[in-house]
Amino acid sequence: MIIQGKIPVTWNTDDYENSKYSSHPNPYRGFTASNTAQNKKMNLDVHICYDVHENIKKCVNGFGLNNTAIQLQKYLPGDYLPFHSDTYATYKKHYNIDSDEKVVRIIVFLHDSLPGQQLWIKDKVYTGLAGDYFGWTDDTQHMAANLGSSARYNLQITGTAIF
Numbered sequence: 001m002i003i004q005g006k007i008p009v010t011w012n013t014d015d016y017e018n019s020k021y022s023s024h025p026n027p028y029r030g031f032t033a034s035n036t037a038q039n040k041k042m043n044l045d046v047h048i049c050y051d052v053h054e055n056i057k058k059c060v061n062g063f064g065l066n067n068t069a070i071q072l073q074k075y076l077p078g079d080y081l082p083f084h085s086d087t088y089a090t091y092k093k094h095y096n097i098d099s100d101e102k103v104v105r106i107i108v109f110l111h112d113s114l115p116g117q118q119l120w121i122k123d124k125v126y127t128g129l130a131g132d133y134f135g136w137t138d139d140t141q142h143m144a145a146n147l148g149s150s151a152r153y154n155l156q157i158t159g160t161a162i163f
Helices: 089-095
Strands: 002-006 047-049 066-075 079-086 102-109 117-121 124-126 132-137 142-146 152-161
Touching: 066 089, 066 142, 117 132
Parallel strands: none
Antiparallel strands: 002 132, 047 066, 066 152, 079 142, 102 132, 102 152, 117 124, 117 142
């Protein structure tokens, strides 16, 4: 299931660009992707920040999700995450997720997409304007990349819903 829509922009550029991002020490965490020699030669990375500005947090409640976890993401030029499906193992353990609950992942664009900034869900690429969001449930294949020349910023929301 693909989820998409538009929310009002309640933030400004400083609310995400000036946040303190860090690179994850294990780029293969929490998802199924091949740990191949080819991937090791590339920028398998995304920079994350859990200290999300209040102006950005305002939009999270509108999605009607339970057990919500959020993070800012920053992809520098050349950063990418290959096609994969998330396992949500840490998330499910932390929130004691039942098997009848579907895990939902939503990506909110914090700025207008620039050339080379990509979000793929299944076999389709998604671009958009600030406030556009795209998402999926459970183990849907997806990938993200920044093949452009400027940083790519988005908000990642993970939650549960019963469909």
